[in-house]
Amino acid sequence: MVNPLIRKLEHFARLTSGERQALERVVQTTRRLGPREDVIRDGDRPRHVNLILEGWACRYKQLEDGRRQVISIFLPGDLCDPHVFVLRKMDHSLGTLTPVLLAEIPEAAIREISAESRTLSEALWWEMLVTAAIQREWTVSLGQRLATERLGHLFCELFMRLKAVGLTSETSCEFPITQADLGDAMGLSTVHINRTLKELRAAGLIRLRGRQLTIPDFAALRAASLFDPAYLHHERDPSILHDD
Template sequence: MSLSTADRSLMEPVTRRLSALRPLSEKARASLEYAVLEGLHRAGPGEDLISEGDSVDSVRVVVSGWLGRYKTLEDGRRQIVNFIFPGETCDAYAFLLSTMDHSIATLTPAVYAEIKRPRFESLVAGDRSLAEAFWCETLLNIAIQREWAINLGRRVALERVAHLFCEIFERLRPIGMVDGNSCVMPVTQTDLADATGLSVVHLNRTIQELRASGMIVLRERTLTIPDLDALKDAALYSPSYLQLYQGAEATRRDRPSR
């Protein structure tokens, strides 16, 4: 399948993200591109792509836009338990469960692909590099979830927000969505509050504190971090839990030549 310039641009976050986890073979890249482009859908902000309790029969791959995994209490309070960025899946192997234990909603306009389970299983069975990349993504999500648990359980408000900004910046790097010391920040303060377990008022006050200290500039849906090391220090941030993004080069060195 020969991709047009527009299709290649659309697919870039997906192939860059997975290639950062495991170097993909040319065969894997071509098969994945075809499967994604064949199943594209668009959604506006605030749409549930799948809800808690739904059965799962496909893998959703985010092509553009930001999504959030969330749980809601009976009184309507929402906790975002992770963001999903371009190039990431909504749990590659969720179809192994009988039903979803959380919901996934768009936080911005989004483009995503649905790959039915038989097609996905055929893709990963047909190429080891693709199977490894998706398993690495699953392991990475688990590592991120552990870090978010520490955020809620042990970090104070300023550390939580600073840590989230550091993580967003680092997770956007592999797909080329970082420009110098800036990255997009298209979500609302309500979304950020729900992700950090803070009220909107407390979240806003914390952002103002980070701004006043000169550690961030947040303007026109863009986050700028003048000194990333200083922000990491304030957040008690260590990128080690994102180590799988540095695994591709090591895997390439260790894999025997053919």
Template sequence: MDHLSSNAPKGAGANALTCKLQQFTRLSLADRAALERVVAERRRTFLGREDISREGDKPTKIYVMLNGWACRYKFLEDGRRQIVAFFLPGDLCDLNIFILRQMDHSIGALTDVTVAEIGRDSFERLIDDHPRITQALWWEALVTIAIQREWTVNLGQRDALERIAHLLCELYVRLWSAGLATDGHCAFPVTQSDLADATGLSKVHVNRTLQELRQEGLIRLANRQLTILDLDRLKRLAVFDPNYLHLDREGAHLDANNE
């Protein structure tokens, strides 16, 4: 994975969802065209800090992140918030959401966000007609579960410096896989409050940890942009192993321009 620091993946200019799915399985031109059509059918924009869906809502759509950042979160009765996932461009918010009677969590926009809304009929036609897309979506769902396991380890076993460093590594690699990061640079619009709610730390502790990472010459944060100055060192500090993101599947080794 050392090449992450200097190269963008093939297909980086493509739709972020298509680019990400091709890390798992080779998609044909027809597959990619079908994905483009389904995400173009209905689009919706949400403002930063606006809820996309709320706990208790009846789910009727799959949301695909087209641009902007969002999060999955839970509120406690006293108003405390726990962020349990970040959604980046190319991510699907709850692939099998139709089986739920009501949402058991909320999804909120962290920035202005544009999503594609995919209804049940459109989604079922897509997976029925395109088995390679279905295979890629299975992999995407497995990676989502793997990320949740890693977040559990982050909260339970890593110290503050390791937690923040690990999260920065993960977000950078996920953006890279969608063609949205290269040469150590990526968008980073989350606030220190968001980081605190995702890592179980106080805002003061997050600020102190980020300052330490800066002083060590590992990162630069400015104007909602993250620059990782030494990815290998940051990975070692975080004890970060990207294997749980499963980016070495078939699609990562094939020319996306071929049938």
């Protein structure tokens, strides 16, 4: 298994084999979790940087009265907060959505690879800034987009992020999360997620059965969802933006 972080970072920078090896080396301790488990909880002191190797995870926050918001979704290759150590306590939780394999990277290892190579240091910056950009785009979705646009936009985003780590076929990808989790992420009720999916299916924009998502016409979904991939900053390899 190739470390998916490497695949992702190569969309930003051309890496030397030494740099690739350095990235391989950060994967020392790994940890396997089942679905719906917490990686770290709100209030805990962060101990290491988590790198998702397999499966889907998320940040989430639970309000006192039980309402739950999924704040971001992590896919293979995603680094959870390369610099959390500066903060004493987590202000949100990290949990799995599916079974997950993750690498626990010590603070020192992150510092080392940034010190070793300027390219890697910049690549880690890029990763962080893209994460922030994604968070901003979610803000836009929750604030402005209707349910159909919101879901369509999410499908576009996740498909492209999965494509960047080689986890898509021509028009399909795994889509292993429940409608309830989708609802918590999009600020919509499960029932409404279900009806919205029905609508997107009826419009021929997606197929979604079991754990498989198909986007037969990416350009159409993109147009319907006002999706503009610029915020993903695949600047070295913009070809990934076009699915032709």
